[in-house]
Amino acid sequence: MSSRPVLEAVGISKRFAGVYANRDVSIDLHEGELLALIGPNGAGKSTLVNQLAGETASDAGTVAFRGEDITRLKSHARARLGVSRSFQVSALFDGLTVEHNLLLAVQVHEGHSFRFWKAVDRDDGLLEKAHDLARRFDLMDDLPTLAGALAHGEKRQLEVAMALAGDPAVLLLDEPMAGIGPGGSVELTRLLDSLKARHAILLIEHDMDAVFALADRVAVLDGGELIFCGDPQEVRRDEGVRRAYLGDT
Amino acid sequence: MADRLQLIRIVIVVVAGVGLAVLPWVAEAVGEGFVTYQVTRMLIYALAAVSLDLLVGYGGMVSLGHAAFFGLGAYVTAILSFHAGDGSNVIEWPFVIAGSNQALWLWVLSMLVSAVAALGIGAVCLRTTGIHFIMITLAFAQMLFFFFVSLEQYGGDDGLGFYGRNALPGLDVDNDTQFYYVCLVLLVVFVFIAHRLVRSRFGIVIRGARQNERRMHALGFPVFRYKLTMFVIAAAGAGLAGALMANQSEFVSPGLLHWTLSGQLLVMVILGGMGSLFGPVLGAFVFLVLEDVLVAYTEYWMVYFGPFLVLMVLFSRGGFWGFIKREGSE
Numbered sequence: 366m367s368s369r370p371v372l373e374a375v376g377i378s379k380r381f382a383g384v385y386a387n388r389d390v391s392i393d394l395h396e397g398e399l400l401a402l403i404g405p406n407g408a409g410k411s412t413l414v415n416q417l418a419g420e421t422a423s424d425a426g427t428v429a430f431r432g433e434d435i436t437r438l439k440s441h442a443r444a445r446l447g448v449s450r451s452f453q454v455s456a457l458f459d460g461l462t463v464e465h466n467l468l469l470a471v472q473v474h475e476g477h478s479f480r481f482w483k484a485v486d487r488d489d490g491l492l493e494k495a496h497d498l499a500r501r502f503d504l505m506d507d508l509p510t511l512a513g514a515l516a517h518g519e520k521r522q523l524e525v526a527m528a529l530a531g532d533p534a535v536l537l538l539d540e541p542m543a544g545i546g547p548g549g550s551v552e553l554t555r556l557l558d559s560l561k562a563r564h565a566i567l568l569i570e571h572d573m574d575a576v577f578a579l580a581d582r583v584a585v586l587d588g589g590e591l592i593f594c595g596d597p598q599e600v601r602r603d604e605g606v607r608r609a610y611l612g613d614t
Numbered sequence: 615m616a617d618r619l620q621l622i623r624i625v626i627v628v629v630a631g632v633g634l635a636v637l638p639w640v641a642e643a644v645g646e647g648f649v650t651y652q653v654t655r656m657l658i659y660a661l662a663a664v665s666l667d668l669l670v671g672y673g674g675m676v677s678l679g680h681a682a683f684f685g686l687g688a689y690v691t692a693i694l695s696f697h698a699g700d701g702s703n704v705i706e707w708p709f710v711i712a713g714s715n716q717a718l719w720l721w722v723l724s725m726l727v728s729a730v731a732a733l734g735i736g737a738v739c740l741r742t743t744g745i746h747f748i749m750i751t752l753a754f755a756q757m758l759f760f761f762f763v764s765l766e767q768y769g770g771d772d773g774l775g776f777y778g779r780n781a782l783p784g785l786d787v788d789n790d791t792q793f794y795y796v797c798l799v800l801l802v803v804f805v806f807i808a809h810r811l812v813r814s815r816f817g818i819v820i821r822g823a824r825q826n827e828r829r830m831h832a833l834g835f836p837v838f839r840y841k842l843t844m845f846v847i848a849a850a851g852a853g854l855a856g857a858l859m860a861n862q863s864e865f866v867s868p869g870l871l872h873w874t875l876s877g878q879l880l881v882m883v884i885l886g887g888m889g890s891l892f893g894p895v896l897g898a899f900v901f902l903v904l905e906d907v908l909v910a911y912t913e914y915w916m917v918y919f920g921p922f923l924v925l926m927v928l929f930s931r932g933g934f935w936g937f938i939k940r941e942g943s944e
Contacts, residue, residue, distance in 0.1 A: 418832065444834030458825040461944055469822045472815055473834040479843065484813040527833065
């Protein structure tokens with residue numbers, strides 16, 4: 366890991382009503398790597414993703430993208446720079462079709478949307494890109510379905526598909542496999558593996574098989590503090606991690 | 615099933631369109647010419663309701679101040695027409711605005727003034743959402759209402775009358791039938807523009823923002839400026855409707871900006887069907903026809919209208935238009 370990190374957070378903290386959700390966390394993400402972020406419930410993993418994505422303002426610390434300070438940038442500005450995220454609880458446009466969900470994800474990278482006349486359904490350039498995404502995530506048959514009417518597993522696929530539109534440099538994936546069952550996990554694991562080459566990925570995941578299969582490095586959060594960050598093989602041996610998380614005595 | 619409903623929708627729109635196109639002739643033929651005048655009023659409110667639905671139905675911005683832009687548009691046209699009547703200027707410093715009777719100038723100016731007001735008001739209001747948005751739009755509208763109440767030189771509380779409708783080249787809009795067609799054409803044009811708008815890139819951004827603003831931000835959309843643009847477009851539509859309203863009755867009063875009118879416009883939208891373009895037109899007609907009919911029986915017509923509205927909201931979330939819209943469509 367000698368290269369300059371794509372995304373680098375230095376000493377970021379967040380308090381809610383005086384209680385630290387995250388305290389002085391420093392984390393970096395490099396080109397072509399998948400960093401798995403693990404930790405018990407309430408450890409501050411999602412808060413950390415919110416801070417990196419710019420949804421939650423940090424109380425302290427800085428975030429840099431390719432060496433450029435983005436601490437003060439709002440989430441939409443970060444997203445267009447190339448820091449994309451998915452949500453733990455599917456955050457789709459439930460009342461729009463799958464096709465329009467994907468269109469929106471694609472459209473944001475095609476310049477401004479102050480275009481008032483041409484129908485998006487006749488916009489072949491946009492549709493083609495949306496359909497490419499649908500094909501990669503096996504959603505072609507669901508294009509006319511309302512996102513809210515999808516089965517849970519398909520919602521998770523759409524969730525990740527939308528995060529991937531626009532070919533972001535950084536992907537922050539908040540439990541993409543939550544609740545999709547072993548079959549789906551295997552499939553998604555394979556997909557994420559293929560994405561590593563093109564995107565630097567921060568993956569929050571509880572499924573340890575997936576973590577050890579995919580991760581180049583593992584970071585462990587506990588009580589809002591980063592207690593370990595390093596080689597996946599070492600994390601199994603680390604005493605503190607075992608106590609905090611893996612439940613071994 | 616879906617195709618059949620679509621067929622029903624097309625049939626309804628065609629029948630309504632043809633019906634509206636021939637209405638003045640029929641009214642004349644059966645000796646009820648005044649119906650044309652009354653339906654003109656419905657067309658104008660329909661235009662205002664469609665513009666409100668762009669905000670509420672498509673943008674999820676429930677405004678209780680839309681009448682402010684309606685009334686503002688009406689006053690702009692009325693004040694300039696009033697000055698045209700006695701040949702005076704509206705203002706002389708820092709520049710001269712002369713009174714005018716030219717529809718093409720006045721109606722565009724009404725839209726512009728409403729749009730500019732919406733730019734300022736929206737920039738403040740859209741920093742809030744939900745119940746706060748409702749309250750703050752209401753507050754701004756009431757401020758404008760009291761501004762016109764206190765505007766003594768233009769009649770204040772009593773309102774402002776002017777003589778003769780605005781001049782349109784080649785037409786005689788003082789003739790109720792011709793004015794009817796002008797309003798009908800403007801409504802059709804506005805609905806068509808709105809139809810294109812909500813299906814465009816801009817439109818889908820607005821609809822996405824209504825569904826899930828957080829995700830819009832995460833995707834990279836600066837949502838605020840899109841919502842503000844929609845707020846301005848809707849206000850311009852209301853401003854045009856106001857200009858027509860002033861012409862219809864050759865009179866304006868602060869009542870055109872009152873929050874009860876904002877409420878009525880909302881009722882029309884909900885009754886007809888939010889998030890559709892023909893729904894609000896339908897809603898405006900049903901509302902005003904029912905009002906006319908019920909008022910003939912009792913001054914307290916709202917006593918009967920209220921329960922009807924409650925039933926509609928309970929049993930059809932999509933209003934009248936919702937009855938003929940397929941489940942699971944956008």
